[in-house]
Amino acid sequence: xxxxxxxxxxxxxxxxxxxxxxxxxxxxxxxxxxxxxxxxxxxxxxxxxxxxxxxxxxxxxxxxxxxxxxxxxxxxxxxxxxxxxxxxxxxxxxxxxxxxxxxxxxxxxxxxxxxxxxxxxxxxxxxxxxxxxxxxxxxxxxxxxxxxxxxxxxxxxxxxxxxxxxxxxxxxxxxxxxxxxxxxxxxxxxxxxxxxxxxxxxxxxxxxxxxxxxxxxxxxxxxxxxxxxxxxxxxxxxxxxxxxxxxxxxxxxxxxxxxxxxxxxxxxxxxxxxxxxxxxxxxxxxxxxxxxxxxxxxxxxxxxxxxxxxxxxxxxxxxxxxxxxxxxxxxxxxxxxxxxxxxxxxxxxxxxxxxxxxxxxxxxxxxxxxxxxxxxxxxxxxxxxxxxxxxxxxxxxxxxxxxxxxxxxxxxxxxxxxxxxxxxxxxxxxxxxxxxxxxxxxxxxxxxxxxxxxxxxxxxxxxxxxxxxxxxxxxxxxxx
Amino acid sequence: xxxxxxxxxxxxxxxxxxxxxxxxxxxxxxxxxxxxxxxxxxxxxxxxxxxxxxxxxxxxxxxxxxxxxxxxxxxxxxxxxxxxxxxxxxxxxxxxxxxxxxxxxxxxxxxxxxxxxxxxxxxxxxxxxxxxxxxxxxxxxxxxxxxxxxxxxxxxxxxxxxxxxxxxxxxxxxxxxxxxxxxxxxxxxxxxxxxxxxxxxxxxxxxxxxxxxxxxxxxxxxxxxxxxxxxxxxxxxxxxxxxxxxxxxxxxxxxxxxxxxxxxxxxxxxxxxxxxxxxxxxxxxxxxxxxxxxxxxxxxxxxxxxxxxxxxxxxxxxxxxxxxxxxxxxxxxxxxxxxxxxxxxxxxxxxxxxxxxxxxxxxxxxxxxxxxxxxxxxxxxxxxxxxxxxxxxxxxxxxxxxxxxxxxxxxxxxxxxxxxxxxxxxxxxxxxxxxxxxxxxxxxxxxxxxxxxxxxxxxxxxxxxxxxxxxxxxxxxxxx
Numbered sequence: 001x002x003x004x005x006x007x008x009x010x011x012x013x014x015x016x017x018x019x020x021x022x023x024x025x026x027x028x029x030x031x032x033x034x035x036x037x038x039x040x041x042x043x044x045x046x047x048x049x050x051x052x053x054x055x056x057x058x059x060x061x062x063x064x065x066x067x068x069x070x071x072x073x074x075x076x077x078x079x080x081x082x083x084x085x086x087x088x089x090x091x092x093x094x095x096x097x098x099x100x101x102x103x104x105x106x107x108x109x110x111x112x113x114x115x116x117x118x119x120x121x122x123x124x125x126x127x128x129x130x131x132x133x134x135x136x137x138x139x140x141x142x143x144x145x146x147x148x149x150x151x152x153x154x155x156x157x158x159x160x161x162x163x164x165x166x167x168x169x170x171x172x173x174x175x176x177x178x179x180x181x182x183x184x185x186x187x188x189x190x191x192x193x194x195x196x197x198x199x200x201x202x203x204x205x206x207x208x209x210x211x212x213x214x215x216x217x218x219x220x221x222x223x224x225x226x227x228x229x230x231x232x233x234x235x236x237x238x239x240x241x242x243x244x245x246x247x248x249x250x251x252x253x254x255x256x257x258x259x260x261x262x263x264x265x266x267x268x269x270x271x272x273x274x275x276x277x278x279x280x281x282x283x284x285x286x287x288x289x290x291x292x293x294x295x296x297x298x299x300x301x302x303x304x305x306x307x308x309x310x311x312x313x314x315x316x317x318x319x320x321x322x323x324x325x326x327x328x329x330x331x332x333x334x335x336x337x338x339x340x341x342x343x344x345x346x347x348x349x350x351x352x353x354x355x356x357x358x359x360x361x362x363x364x365x366x367x368x369x370x371x372x373x374x375x376x377x378x379x380x381x382x383x384x385x386x387x388x389x390x391x392x393x394x395x396x397x398x399x400x401x402x403x404x405x406x407x408x409x410x411x412x413x414x415x416x417x418x419x420x421x422x423x424x425x426x427x428x429x430x431x432x433x434x435x436x437x438x439x440x441x442x443x444x445x446x447x448x449x450x451x452x453x454x455x456x457x458x459x460x461x462x463x464x465x466x467x468x469x470x471x472x473x474x475x476x477x478x479x480x
Numbered sequence: 481x482x483x484x485x486x487x488x489x490x491x492x493x494x495x496x497x498x499x500x501x502x503x504x505x506x507x508x509x510x511x512x513x514x515x516x517x518x519x520x521x522x523x524x525x526x527x528x529x530x531x532x533x534x535x536x537x538x539x540x541x542x543x544x545x546x547x548x549x550x551x552x553x554x555x556x557x558x559x560x561x562x563x564x565x566x567x568x569x570x571x572x573x574x575x576x577x578x579x580x581x582x583x584x585x586x587x588x589x590x591x592x593x594x595x596x597x598x599x600x601x602x603x604x605x606x607x608x609x610x611x612x613x614x615x616x617x618x619x620x621x622x623x624x625x626x627x628x629x630x631x632x633x634x635x636x637x638x639x640x641x642x643x644x645x646x647x648x649x650x651x652x653x654x655x656x657x658x659x660x661x662x663x664x665x666x667x668x669x670x671x672x673x674x675x676x677x678x679x680x681x682x683x684x685x686x687x688x689x690x691x692x693x694x695x696x697x698x699x700x701x702x703x704x705x706x707x708x709x710x711x712x713x714x715x716x717x718x719x720x721x722x723x724x725x726x727x728x729x730x731x732x733x734x735x736x737x738x739x740x741x742x743x744x745x746x747x748x749x750x751x752x753x754x755x756x757x758x759x760x761x762x763x764x765x766x767x768x769x770x771x772x773x774x775x776x777x778x779x780x781x782x783x784x785x786x787x788x789x790x791x792x793x794x795x796x797x798x799x800x801x802x803x804x805x806x807x808x809x810x811x812x813x814x815x816x817x818x819x820x821x822x823x824x825x826x827x828x829x830x831x832x833x834x835x836x837x838x839x840x841x842x843x844x845x846x847x848x849x850x851x852x853x854x855x856x857x858x859x860x861x862x863x864x865x866x867x868x869x870x871x872x873x874x875x876x877x878x879x880x881x882x883x884x885x886x887x888x889x890x891x892x893x894x895x896x897x898x899x900x901x902x903x904x905x906x907x908x909x910x911x912x913x914x915x916x917x918x919x920x921x922x923x924x925x926x927x928x929x930x931x932x933x934x935x936x937x938x939x940x941x942x943x944x945x946x947x948x949x950x951x952x953x954x955x956x957x958x959x960x
Contacts, residue, residue: 031601031605038552040548041549042548046549066523069526069529073518074515092580094578095576096575096590097577099573099574099636100572110552110576117514120514
């Protein structure tokens, strides 16, 4: 690379946080908003989000969930109706105290999540078992006042989808909770090319107001965890607090069983830190705003632009997101620019390619350039996009496996995590043990995999002896 | 209609406001949120909005505009940077005064519109004429504290798209302002089947901070106006206030010229009040969540459900939004339900239709039922959907023409408007005249058509004599 072209990105090996910030800002994915902790999602970043939304929305709808929209503003008193919920969210809410030039009689909370306002509506709408299951989702903004913020990872306001469902039985609700967790896992693997650690959160880490919280967690290139999606079984906690009852077939009124589940613009952070490299972003084809950039070389030479436009129109016709950059920047500048922006495929096309009937292609996942005979451009490029998508997932899976270390002692856990890994270990299940580990080492429990194994008779975190039926296999890591 | 099935809707002739509320609530388009003036858009209403968004978003992108997302929260001080802007919006903003458990040093405004926060970002991003034109749009929620609210028409929070563009010259910006107005007009006609009055707003009615505001205005079935979209030429008002400068080709720094333009969930209100009838909603096929409902008659009879499922799969395969209702409700209940919900086509299919090879179709725009031989179901239904879309626009155009009355005196204006019409009249152009008319009669100026005619030498509002080159042809009406 010719350095004069390069917008300097910090060294990811020595300063990963600065590398992340540089990538976010220099690729124009996002910028800082004027109010502390807020973020602007710039067009390039938003185009990634739109591609993610389209894929996720289709999956959610395929599970019989309809979109709706509930108000941003929630009466302060609603928050308090579910005891754990208010405890969890009260410290981080933004509060509207006057509006329309007047002090408000009741303070208003800007939604940090919408269980309370949605439950209020559910209690009006649901009458009978015939109304169940009832499944809605909304795409919206939420606000959680955070002390330290970073674009996409933790911001005062973020965009997300939140699904909320009502069921007649606990069994049905539990099943749906896991069904949506599986939607998230499949989406992350097949669309974002990010493999996930899947499992149940501990009591300490569960959603405020839930009976059980499940999560998908990804490992970033620095070995830290990014919680990427959660699905909660709420039991009857909210339906009791908000009096959501239905007339069951047996003629009695019962409280509904509930779930909620969400994923957010955080996933864009996961995308950056799972696939990015020293040159910048590496985007999986399925969400890349530009899948193929064509750079004409010596564009003024006869036939070059005609051939380029022909390729462009064929690729466009096949639904491939293609861009021709025939601006007056040098090819070198363009190469660096689109590499930084993570465009999966670059086609360089000049007089020699025209003359020899060649296709010169640079793939961003491997940073390799190859020249092959130009055949059916659409199938050549489609195949390569599929191959890149596949390869990126494969590579991320290998990274995940290589950075999951089975540990048996506290020292091993600490070493593994500090070396940039997830620790896989037995944990006694004691909240005090979990809290002490976090306080002393900043290592947190991520989740407990569904497939449990009793790999040791000692808690790796506190050394407590465990009987055969005691303790949990758990993933531990430092987390974003 | 058998009354026992019908969810009672107030008489639209005698109580139009109640008819509107009944339709909104009983069709489950929307409901009231717990905080005063807020609205819940229920799944059926939101599905309409999604169809509108998809159509509008494609049009916006086709004009070279990219989507982005800017923060909900704006520092209070930003609002004051443009003098007219703060005057217009300060009285209706909601203000966050504490967050994260602490009183805020600077109060925060919940965006009523985003010019100020977007201009702040523009001033960082824009350097050179090469960056221009710069065009972004966002789909988001905004908050304007209103005294009297009605679902979709006027709510404390609503959803909208707001486009914001920067240009090197006034001419380019003016052209873009009108280009986007035309996008809105075309969208409303061809997607919503609502014809528009197009023109320029008066000085009094323009956007706070704009040089010129243009609007599209629709006439509702009660003769009242619904402002359905606006496009503003902002000149350099904001670019001066926020110091948005670019280095021009001539080597000097200049302030950009700006536009902004928006449409909102209000358009759903326009849809309801343009096309609805005593039975409820009448939805244009292009935005109807269900375009065709199939009601099996005597579904247990041999062959009926097979034929119905076959129709369903053929229609689905052709991209038509079809629903089969084989629930245990009676056909009569179903007829009423889907008529109320405005489903464009109902197919009734029973043993007789099967035996005779017939297709029995009810079209909601005319409330007529016909039976024809069943041929190629996809082309029969596609043609009918197109015909309904065409007919709805045609009928709305006729209504608009029939309810536009040319007036020459104040008495004529008042009579025309009170009889449920728009008045088309000469106006002297004097703000005091406009204000007096509004105060005394609640009649407001809507807009001044581009094609001006000097139809009279007297101002119809105040009687002032007008020379050949004085006064404006203007539309007047009571407005939502």
